[in-house]
Amino acid sequence: MGWIEILDRAEVVTDKHHIRGSTGGGEIRRAPNLVPLRITCLPNDQDKMFKLSDKILLLCVGEAGDTVQFAEYIQKNIQLYKMRNGYELSPKAAANFTRKNLADYLRSRTPYHVNLLLAGFDETDGPGLYYMDHLSALAKAPFAAHGYGAYLTLSILDRYYRPDLTRDEAVDLLKKCIEELNKRFILNLPSFSVRLIDKEGIHDLEKLMPVGAK
């Protein structure tokens, strides 16, 4: 199983692979539901996660506007591939396609300043998490994070991640990361939306609201 946790511009993402492969794995992602603007807080219902296909989620953060533009563009192109060919792109192919697009735009007059996490479940390869940044680097990782929150959560993940985490253990690890952020991170991030991907597809888990956060 894998899971991801994202916090606004500070994002934390984790992913696990179920190596023993009995019931198949999954991935969890999380994104906070607000936009901090200096000292004020703008409540934001905008979902930062974009459904590329039945089993692929793209989490896109960065420059306002660029995020939605780029993510929707990728989303529609993935759908077009499905229409033309009769089957969907694998997560690995989708990640590489996204990276190529980002790379092409990077050296144009209009680069996209976005950081991405792509999570998907492949029939043959199982769950996979791909980390992409605005310089178009691509890495397949067991867990990942973007932003300032990464400095805090990656340590937690390094310490507690195991390749054979079960679904519940993964959610607990995610909660540990959020607690850490709640304690140590300068921004107040009151609520997180969480999604899980497994062989059945994308599932919404309940929103996480750390105690003490408003």
Added chain:
Amino acid sequence: MAMSYDRAITVFSPDGHLFQVEYAQEAVKKGSTAVGVRGKNVVVLGVEKKTVAKLQDDRTVRKICALDDNVFMAFAGLTADARIVVNRARVECQSHRLTVEDPVTVEYITRFISSIKQRYTQSNGRRPFGISSLIVGFDFDGTPHLYQTDPSGTYHAWKANAIGRSAKTVREFLEKNYKEEHMESDTDTIKLAIRALLEVVQSGGKNIELAIMKRDESMKILVQEEIEEYVTAIVKEKEEAEKQKKKT
């Protein structure tokens, strides 16, 4: 007389014909039959499957193409031309979703396809597309539609229609047998399409390819067994009708 006016597409003949367009329509008449029926809750497209050579893989001969999750089409005529049109339509469906965040309506994509076809009847050095198409689907408000386009770029909405070889015979059959009440039932709608195709297709269910779409579901291509089931039911109904006629 007619000869000198059919060279370039952009030239009218003295009696107001665009011969290239009419010749394209002739090409369509040579293509294998396609029939479409619009029910209340389901839309059906059926095509005549040409017998494939023994060594050929028949999965690569698909005459019914999904354009998006809510629209699909069948064509009659030049397969290669159809591939181009279908590809453009697929891109347009996604482009529409990207700009207005809504799936296309069946009428919109039909209008788009027709505009492409018309442009090719008015351009220098290009020939028209040699296909007629039947475009079916559901709008996002749930209304089903069936449209037909032809090489000239005109389109019309239909309740049921046929294109390709023997289209006239099939259309007459549909006119005689289309009953509004029957369109409430999914099975009856599908049966009407199959019955219409059976009129012109040799050797029955084996040479029929059928695709249906129910409201809020994606296109489903029926497997051979399902088609055979319908065909057996239809044959039985015909026999019953014959027996009734003999009695009275």
